[in-house]
Structure formats: C-alpha cells, structure tokens
Amino acid sequence: MQLEKKMAELICGYSLNLTKGDILLIRAESCSEPLVKALFEKALQLGVKPVLRMAFKGQQASFFKFAEKEQLEFIPHSVMADAENVTASVFIDATANTKELTNADKQKVTTYSKSMRKVRDIMMERESKGEFRWSLCPYPTAAMAQDAEMSLDEYAEFVFRACKLHMDDPVAAWQEVDAYQKKVIGILDGSKEVRIVGDRTDITFNVEGRKWINCNGHHNMPDGEVFTSPVEDGVDGEIFFDVPTSYLGVEAGGISLKIEKGRIVEASAQKGEAFLKSILETDEGSKLIGEVAFGLNETITKATKNILFDEKIGRSIHMAVGASYPEAGGKNKSGIHWDMIKDMKNGKAYVDGELVYENGYFKGV
Numbered sequence: 001m002q003l004e005k006k007m008a009e010l011i012c013g014y015s016l017n018l019t020k021g022d023i024l025l026i027r028a029e030s031c032s033e034p035l036v037k038a039l040f041e042k043a044l045q046l047g048v049k050p051v052l053r054m055a056f057k058g059q060q061a062s063f064f065k066f067a068e069k070e071q072l073e074f075i076p077h078s079v080m081a082d083a084e085n086v087t088a089s090v091f092i093d094a095t096a097n098t099k100e101l102t103n104a105d106k107q108k109v110t111t112y113s114k115s116m117r118k119v120r121d122i123m124m125e126r127e128s129k130g131e132f133r134w135s136l137c138p139y140p141t142a143a144m145a146q147d148a149e150m151s152l153d154e155y156a157e158f159v160f161r162a163c164k165l166h167m168d169d170p171v172a173a174w175q176e177v178d179a180y181q182k183k184v185i186g187i188l189d190g191s192k193e194v195r196i197v198g199d200r201t202d203i204t205f206n207v208e209g210r211k212w213i214n215c216n217g218h219h220n221m222p223d224g225e226v227f228t229s230p231v232e233d234g235v236d237g238e239i240f241f242d243v244p245t246s247y248l249g250v251e252a253g254g255i256s257l258k259i260e261k262g263r264i265v266e267a268s269a270q271k272g273e274a275f276l277k278s279i280l281e282t283d284e285g286s287k288l289i290g291e292v293a294f295g296l297n298e299t300i301t302k303a304t305k306n307i308l309f310d311e312k313i314g315r316s317i318h319m320a321v322g323a324s325y326p327e328a329g330g331k332n333k334s335g336i337h338w339d340m341i342k343d344m345k346n347g348k349a350y351v352d353g354e355l356v357y358e359n360g361y362f363k364g365v
Helices: 004-014 031-043 060-066 077-085 106-128 142-147 150-164 170-188 274-280
Strands: 023-029 049-055 088-093 131-138 191-198 199-206 214-215 224-229 235-240 245-247 250-252 255-260 263-268 289-295 316-322 337-341 348-351 353-359
Touching: 004 031, 004 131, 004 263, 023 191, 031 049, 031 199, 060 106, 077 106, 106 131, 106 274, 106 316, 170 214, 191 274, 191 337, 214 245, 235 289, 235 337, 250 274, 255 337, 289 337
Parallel strands: 023 049, 023 088, 088 131
Antiparallel strands: 191 199, 191 348, 199 235, 214 224, 224 289, 235 255, 245 250, 255 263, 289 316, 316 337, 348 353
C-alpha cells in the first residue's frame, strides 16, 4: 500500500536519517505487520541492521493480569542490550484494542513503569550524547478509528494527511514546518517566564536557561509542536485540560491541576480521577512538570484520543507530568510522562509579560 511505503521512506530517510551500519530497533504490535514489513525492507535496502521486537494482540493485558512483583520489576537482558547498543529506534503506534489496559491493576502498571525508568534513562542519556535517535509513527487500526469516531478508511486518510504523506514531497513539507517553527522559537528562546491564561487556567512557567525544541518530524510522525522543560521548582498556578486524553490505555478528561513551586498539590478529573491520582504517585518525579508545549499542526483539528496526534492539535497547548527532557535542560526523572492538552482558541500566552500568542496564534509569525 502507498501508506506503508511512503511512511517507511519518510521515517527511515527523513526522521531517523538512517545510514549503512546503523542498528535499528523496530517495536510494534502484530496488527501493524504491513508497516513493520515496509520498515524492515527499507532498512535492509539502506544497509541497516534491523532488530525486531513484536508483541501479540492483548500481550499487555495478559502481562498485567498475571505478572507478580518480581516479574513486573524484571528487565530482560535483551531490553537492556537494546537500550545500550541500538543506534536508532522506531515504535509503531498501533493497537488492536485501545482499551486493553482500562481495567488493568493500576498498582502493577505503576510498579512496571518504575522498573522501566532505568531503560528510559539510559536511552535518554545516549540520545543527549548523539549516540541514539528515535522515532514514533502511527499505523491505522479499527480500534484507533473507533476512538477517533471515524471509519477505518477515514482514519487512514487522516493519518496520511497528518503525516503529510499526501504531499508530492513530504520531506519538503516537513522542512517548511521546520522553518515556521524556528520563527516561533525565535519568540520564545531566551525568555525567563511563560504565562498561559485561559478557561480555568492561569499558570506561569520559569523557563530561564531552558532550550525550546523544534519538533519537526524527526522524532514523532506526525509532528508540529515546540516545547521545553520548565525549571523544576518554577511552575505555579492552576490549569484545566479540556481535551480528553488517554494514558496507558486509560481515558481521562476534564483534568484540573494546582501546582505550587513545581509540584502538583491538587489534582482532579471529571473522568479517570482515580487513575490520575494513582499515576501521580508513581515515583518521586511524577508530580513535577516535565514539559510545556504549543501544538501547531493545523491539519490536526480534532481530538482522536491518541496523544501522538492530539498533542499536536493546532491552536492548543499541552503540559506533561513526570519525566523532563535533558536536551531542553530538564532534570526531572520519572517513570511516567503524561501529556495533557488544552484548547487555546480563547487563550493567551505571555512571554516575560508581553502578549505574544492569542486565540491559538503567535503574533507576527
């Protein structure tokens, strides 16, 4: 199919810039086999050494149903070897059941997230040294289409367009995104404070000394955001996330957070509140803020309950609780990183006291 071939070419060529000798880790669920095959073959054609890690349908549900503490904390040698040796990784965001973990034991999920922090830290450290790069891309399934309230054909077209695969030259299209977002970063770079105001929201982020990152398709596909990791004790205020979200397969919506000196002190949700509170108890860093970002992809106009797309929604902002990004200057470590989204069509953002963003658009860009 055109989607698989064009996606494989875009990921291997543009996103990961694979060259002969690279070791590429491909992680996916079996329902995405057509795209796995396209990526595997493209990697081989480039002289890359592919390593394949496939999960069967329902594997996560089985794991959290039967695994005991020792099994939840066990990290296979192969997983550590991947973290320490692969030079590139692509994870295919595709599942046959998006609700697979809705009723999973939340304590088990938390325990597992804590154990995998070691793996995450190794890969992020190697990335900061230029030894490793990663990408994440979608593959449409019926379950994902249902969440988005679309037919499978409609959802496949949505994915196709969001990734700019419908363009004659997708690489050139993402280079245009890169150029636009560089202008946005020009407004944000070097600032000390960002204040976001909106419905039930007034929150400030100390970003002094932190770097704003241009997300232009090299990590996530689709992409279209700029983000940073705020100073760990420099977030204060209240924020309401009106876009429904999903984390580890569990839906949550209407999330309200109150933050003092960087730490979440109050949390509630109209849906999924018990899950939200359990995730925030994951570890020492799970109540800190790891990211603040502006969503800029105008081809994504509605929530699909898939964070890969939803955090990029044009005219939105998102904030993540948990792990921050070393490349942005972040120092917080956690086994979680949960992005929460807010519509900004009626919002404002101030940089060092100056209004630079209103109703979802940056002024003068």
